[in-house]
Amino acid sequence: MSESNATTEPLRVALLGCGTVGSSVARRLVEHPEEFSARVGRPLELVGVAVRDLDKPRDEAGLDRSLLTTDAEGLVTRADLVIELIGGIEPARSLILSAFEHGASVVTGNKALLGEDGPRLYEAASEAGVDLHFEAAVAGAIPLIRPMRESLAGDQVRRVMGIVNGTTNFILDKMDRTGADLADVLAEAQQLGYAEADPTADVEGHDAQAKAAILASLAFHTRVATSDVSCEGITAITSDDIRTVRRMGCVLKLLAICERVERPDGTAGVSARVHPTIVPRSHPLASVREAFNAVFVETELAGELMFYGPGAGADPTASAVLGDLVQAARHRVTGARGPGESAYAQLPVVPLGDVRTRYAIRVDVEDQPGVLARVATVFGDTGVSIESMIQGIRRSDDGLAPLTIATHEAAEGRLAETVERLRGLDEVGTVSSVLRMEGL
Incomplete structure (x- = not known):
């Protein structure tokens, strides 16, 4: 191919x-x-x-229907750039x-x-000398992955x-503002298209769990799989919990x-978890409303950074996909490579039982003299320090x-022992909820 043809020959794009x-x-x-031709330096042909x-x-989509095919396997073999939007594990993994x-780069x-299976994909891309981009995998349109991989x-x-x-x-935002029950707000979210007919992946935390694995891997240069991330969803949250938090x-x-x-032996490790969390209204994340996403990053040199914007939706997510496509296409034109996997640190993943944070425990107790003292004794025996107690009517x-009961920072394992002992007290009717607190 002559030099002039190389600068005008379209880059072939396959969409899965x-x-x-x-x-x-x-579309x-x-x-x-x-626009894409000007930004890339060569035309892009779907x-x-x-x-x-x-x-x-x-x-x-405004598509010429002759472009449609059910032969995904054949399509990827004749493309320079492949956009995978099928989702799930297979056939997406095999096609990538x-x-x-x-020889195709993948978005x-x-x-x-x-x-x-991120490590396997990174390795395969590296061996082939191509790019793997995935900005749309976390937080939709918010530029987050590239700053984590490159800017920081x-x-x-x-x-x-x-x-x-x-x-x-x-x-959770609607429950906070209206006092409604979770089931009613979930039904509204489904009607508005924010929640799927089967909302399990969202409300059980599995969607956030996979994203946390990606973020932890990038942030700490360590391989963290979804299975390494402790996960608790919101299905147990009640309107009483919301009122208590308010x-x-x-x-x-x-x-x-x-x-x-820091691990118990003093060495460094990585913790990755997803769970309902109490956040003070003064914290930047507290003001994130509706279906928006926001990610708060704390670094040694840059300090505190906040990334905010629409985390889902067709057009916002498409924006992230197309940004990656332009980046991958530019690399094809210039012969450059995007960043690959960075897992040099190989830090161990710390089990949830060793993670330290603060807690708010809501219990129902007999309204009698001496009950608070007996409850406090349980905390003292397990080594969990109480910050405050608020008794209702x-x-x-x-x-x-x-x-x-709000605690100072304590290990998850110690807190679990405390809750179990509280349940054994005659003066305690139920332990209604245990919620973690951050940003205080």
């Missing part, structure tokens, strides 16, 4: 999946080819779109590996696959704490928390009074 995000990506490529059903109407084998938003490459990240699931943020001057958020921690139906 044409759902809401895929349709938005395809932008079809409607604005001159050579095919792999779909499951050829007969499904796709007018919104095939794309690498045939994906597949958090589940990256969380489960010379800094040391201490902690990443963020709202990375819009569905649960919408639910009385504390705080809000409740489902947070992904990844941090560099005695209920007329069972004679019990709600008691909220």
Whole structure:
């Protein structure tokens, strides 16, 4: 190929999946080819779109239907750049590996696959000398992955704490503002399209769990799989929990928390967890409303950084995908390479039982003299320090009074022992909830 042809020959783009995000990506490529050509330095040509059903109407994508194919395997073999928007583990993994084998760089938003098998994909891309980009895998349109991989490459990240699931943020925010029950707000979220018909991945925390694995791997240069991330969803949260948190001057958020921690033997390790978290209303994450995402990053040199924006939706996610596509295409034109896996630190993942944080425990106790002293004794015996106790009004139906106990920082294992012993006290009716606190 002559030099002039090399600068004008289109780069072939294959799109795997044409759902809401895929349709938005395809439409932008079809409607604005001159913009991409100017930004990349060569034209981008959409050579095919792999779909499951050829007969499904796709007018919104503005596609020439001759581009549609059910032969995804064949499509990836004739592309320079592959966009994978199928999701899930298979066939996405096999198609991405095939794309690498045939010399194509890949853009994906597949958090589940990256969380489960990221190292294998990194290795395959490296061996093939191509790029793997995945900005859309975490926090939608928010530029987060590239700053973590590149802008902060010379800094040391201490902690990443963020709202990375819009569905649960919408639910908890609405419960906080209206006092409604979780089931009612979840039904509204489904009607508005914020939650799927089966919301399990969101409300049980699994979506955020995979994203936390990706963030922890990038932040601490250590391989962290989804299975390494402790996960607790929001299904047990009640309107009583929300009211208790409000009385504390705080809000409740489902947070992904990844941090560099000190292990019991004094060496460094990594903690990655997802759970409902009490956050003071003065904290930047407390003001994140509706279905928005936000990630708070603490570093040694840059200090505290906040990344905020829409974490889902067709067009915002397409923005992240297309940004990666332009980056990968530029590398093809210039012969450059994007960043690969950085796992040199190889820090051990610390089990949840060794992680230290603060807690708010809500129990129902008998409204009698000496009860608070007996409760405090349990905390003293297990080595968990109490910061404050707030007792509510005695209920007329069972004679019990709600008691909220806020602790100083303690190990998760010690706290679990404390809760178990509280349940064994005759004066304690129930342990209604145990919530972690951050940012205080």
